[in-house]
Amino acid sequence: MKKEAQLFKSLADETRLRIIWLLMAKEELCVCDIMGVLGITQSKASRHLRYLYHLGWVTDRRAGVWMNYRLSVSPGSPEDKQLKLLADILKSRPEAQELREHLEQWLAAKGQDKEGAAACQCR
Amino acid sequence: MKKEAQLFKSLADETRLRIIWLLMAKEELCVCDIMGVLGITQSKASRHLRYLYHLGWVTDRRAGVWMNYRLSVSPGSPEDKQLKLLADILKSRPEAQELREHLEQWLAAKGQDKEGAAACQCR
DNA sequence: AACTAATAACCGGATAACCGGATATTGTCA
C-alpha cells in the first residue's frame, strides 16, 4: 500500500492543499500567480508544483516565459474522487473561501495592467 | 487548512493504512492481533494505534489485559467518506486482499486455542 | 550575443516522522 500512502502524503501539506484548491477554482494558473496569491517564495511555489507534477496531480503547459499548471486527474479515477471529496471538505471553510476571493482580486488586478499582455512582473 | 493537512498526514503512512484496512474488515481488534497479522513490533503497533486514537479515527475499549480498538468515525462525516473512498481504492489491490485473508487465518488460529478464553499469548 | 523575467534545480540546515529496544504501567491471577 506504499502507493496509497504516498498519495495521502502528497496531500499532507498545507501549501499543496492550497495550490490544489486554487487550481480547482481557476483551471489554469502560472507559478507567479500562485506565489502572489499565497504569498510564498518562488522557490517554494515551484518546488511544490513540480512535486505535484511528478505525482501526476497536475500538468504543465509552457506559454512563453510562463509555466502554467492545471489539474490533470482523469474523471472518475480514485484521484478525481479524492479531489472532489477534498473540495467538499474545504468549501465550507472560511479560510478556503477567503483564499478564493483573494485569488479573484489578484487576477482582477493583473487583468488591469495593460490588458492581456505580460502583466506579471512578479516581484 | 492545517487541519485538513493533518488529516491526510494521518493516512500518509503505510502501517496506519494497513491498520485501518484491518479494522474496516473486522470491527474490533486488539493490539496483539495487529502485531501478529502485520508482523510488526508491539511498540510500532501500539504507537500507531495511539496516534489514530488521538486523532479520533479509533476508540479503545479495555477488556482485561487486552486493549481493543475499533473505527469511530461518525457516519456521513467527511472522515467517514474518506474511509469509504479509501476502501474503494484498496479493495481491488491484491496486496490488500491478501492482508485480509491473512487476518482470517490469524483469527481462526486464535479461535482454536481453547475457545474464547485468553488465546493470545503473543510472543 | 547580451540582458532580463520566469521558473527549475540545487544546497545546507532545521524540524519532524518513524523505528526498535528498553522501561514503565496496568490488569489478572495464584
Added chain:
DNA sequence: TGACAATATCCGGTTATCCGGTTATTAGTT
C-alpha cells in the same frame, strides 16, 4: 502481594520533509 501478560511510553538514532537562499536554465527582447 508477587509474578506475569498485554500495552503504553520513553529514549536515541536514522531518515524524510520542508524551507529560504542561491544558482542554473529557458524563452523572449533588443
